[in-house]
Amino acid sequence: MRILLIEDDTVLGPAVRDQITGDGQSVDWVTRLDAAGDAMAAAAYDLVLLDLMLPDGRGIGFLKRLRGRGDVTPVIILTALDQVSDRIEGLNAGADDYLVKPVDLDELSARIGSVARRYAGNPNPIVSHGALDIDLAARTVHRDGRPVQLTAREWALFEAFLTRPGQLLSKAQLEGKLYAFEDDIGSNTIEVHVSRLRKKLGPEIITTERGLGYRLGTP
Amino acid sequence: MRILLIEDDTVLGPAVRDQITGDGQSVDWVTRLDAAGDAMAAAAYDLVLLDLMLPDGRGIGFLKRLRGRGDVTPVIILTALDQVSDRIEGLNAGADDYLVKPVDLDELSARIGSVARRYAGNPNPIVSHGALDIDLAARTVHRDGRPVQLTAREWALFEAFLTRPGQLLSKAQLEGKLYAFEDDIGSNTIEVHVSRLRKKLGPEIITTERGLGYRLGTP
DNA sequence: GCATGGCCGTCAGCTTGCCGTCAGGTTGGC
DNA sequence: GCCAACCTGACGGCAAGCTGACGGCCATGC
Numbered sequence: 375m376r377i378l379l380i381e382d383d384t385v386l387g388p389a390v391r392d393q394i395t396g397d398g399q400s401v402d403w404v405t406r407l408d409a410a411g412d413a414m415a416a417a418a419y420d421l422v423l424l425d426l427m428l429p430d431g432r433g434i435g436f437l438k439r440l441r442g443r444g445d446v447t448p449v450i451i452l453t454a455l456d457q458v459s460d461r462i463e464g465l466n467a468g469a470d471d472y473l474v475k476p477v478d479l480d481e482l483s484a485r486i487g488s489v490a491r492r493y494a495g496n497p498n499p500i501v502s503h504g505a506l507d508i509d510l511a512a513r514t515v516h517r518d519g520r521p522v523q524l525t526a527r528e529w530a531l532f533e534a535f536l537t538r539p540g541q542l543l544s545k546a547q548l549e550g551k552l553y554a555f556e557d558d559i560g561s562n563t564i565e566v567h568v569s570r571l572r573k574k575l576g577p578e579i580i581t582t583e584r585g586l587g588y589r590l591g592t593p
Numbered sequence: 594m595r596i597l598l599i600e601d602d603t604v605l606g607p608a609v610r611d612q613i614t615g616d617g618q619s620v621d622w623v624t625r626l627d628a629a630g631d632a633m634a635a636a637a638y639d640l641v642l643l644d645l646m647l648p649d650g651r652g653i654g655f656l657k658r659l660r661g662r663g664d665v666t667p668v669i670i671l672t673a674l675d676q677v678s679d680r681i682e683g684l685n686a687g688a689d690d691y692l693v694k695p696v697d698l699d700e701l702s703a704r705i706g707s708v709a710r711r712y713a714g715n716p717n718p719i720v721s722h723g724a725l726d727i728d729l730a731a732r733t734v735h736r737d738g739r740p741v742q743l744t745a746r747e748w749a750l751f752e753a754f755l756t757r758p759g760q761l762l763s764k765a766q767l768e769g770k771l772y773a774f775e776d777d778i779g780s781n782t783i784e785v786h787v788s789r790l791r792k793k794l795g796p797e798i799i800t801t802e803r804g805l806g807y808r809l810g811t812p
Numbered sequence: 813g814c815a816t817g818g819c820c821g822t823c824a825g826c827t828t829g830c831c832g833t834c835a836g837g838t839t840g841g842c
Numbered sequence: 843g844c845c846a847a848c849c850t851g852a853c854g855g856c857a858a859g860c861t862g863a864c865g866g867c868c869a870t871g872c
Binding site for chain 2: 862
Binding site: 529 | 704759761766802804
């Protein structure tokens with residue numbers, strides 16, 4: 375599950391992020407509403423954790439604009455404002471839940487689980503790239519409408535390209551992504567996996583730049 | 594919407610009842626768990642408001658028995674216990690929301706509205722999936738017309754897949770769904786439950802993607 | 813209190829298929 | 843033409859996953 379955390383507190387932010395990561399979720403942390411807007415435009419999230427007092431505006435307005443656009447992503451408000459009127463305003467603006475600081479991290483996990491269960495079944499965003507339709511959340515790829523099975527390593531590699539479209543990625547960078555700093559090199563693992571990806575997704579999907587690295591092909 | 598209020602406080606009880614009635618809902622008010630059990634056996638409610646401290650037992654046990662029987666009626670807990678551990682226990686037992694006394698009646702209305710919206714518009718849908726007919730609300734499965742008995746854990750797991758058909762679910766995600774916040778699961782519980790589900794519902798019902806997770810099989 | 817039965821977590825032994833490695837072929841730059 | 847970089851088919855090791863068995867725990871019944 376992808377979660378966007380909008381929180382400017384430099385203590386609470388990382389704490390929440392680590393707690394949720396520990397639950398096996400993937401978290402993006404931003405500290406400003408404009409960054410949050412960019413993030414939500416760029417990727418689809420399953421849940422938003424929203425602080426109400428932020429350096430560039432009130433979270434309530436952000437939430438209202440979100441709902442005004444028809445976005446139904448679940449939102450849990452997370453703030454120091456413990457006034458009942460604020461809770462009501464938050465719920466009325468379209469929040470799904472409300473937690474008052476200081477936040478108990480285990481309770482937060484519970485609430486996230488509850489919201490996740492409640493909203494299960496929303497359609498995931500599909501990224502199209504040439505003949506490929508990719509659902510990052512569901513981890514499915516369709517090539518010309520037919521499903522393609524990718525293995526764990528193949529997904530990790532493919533994701534590295536998808537999240538940086540058009541960018542050149544060196545073998546060292548890719549090794550870092552796939553193996554999280556195991557300092558051993560000495561084999562052509564990346565080449566092999568690129569080859570396997572091309573076989574499954576089409577030869578044009580990744581282009582080689584000799585001596586430099588690889589790049590996601592243009593559709 | 595029919596609401597069952599289980600509350601022994603002779604001040605708060607009528608106050609809540611009047612508030613909800615004022616919102617246009619229909620309320621039955623009982624003060625004991627045995628009366629609550631009778632009421633729920635006699636009629637179907639759309640929502641239960643549950644006090645935790647009652648003359649004939651703790652509400653948590655009532656909620657657990659309810660969920661243990663497969664009842665999925667939304668439950669909002671309403672109690673003076675403001676300990677975080679109690680909230681967690683409540684949410685873990687299957688509550689949908691939690692309000693701490695003293696309750697602000699307008700906030701209660703907002704929460705009821707939220708739960709009502711959340712559950713609106715799906716009267717007993719039967720999902721067909723291959724040889725299976727599933728009634729999510731009643732928690733029944735028929736395989737080739739014959740009823741199949743699932744245990745609580747099996748339902749929780751199966752539901753996780755059903756509510757996100759086609760989605761890949763990692764073991765960490767599934768553990769989060771089944772165990773909410775028991776911090777360490779150091780064994781292959783998920784694998785075992787998947788195996789038990791496959792035995793009951795057919796081997797194709799859940800497919801394994803090695804190193805990634807599980808997915809509901811295509812019918 | 814004791815027995816019974818169902819559910820669930822743990823474990824051990826087995827099966828499966830992913831992935832790292834390698835070798836031989838191919839490509840591209842000079 | 844030469845060499846380095848890259849591609850890809852093949853293969854075996856081993857970690858991930860499967861499942862039968864067992865025991866603890868909690869209800870329920872007598």
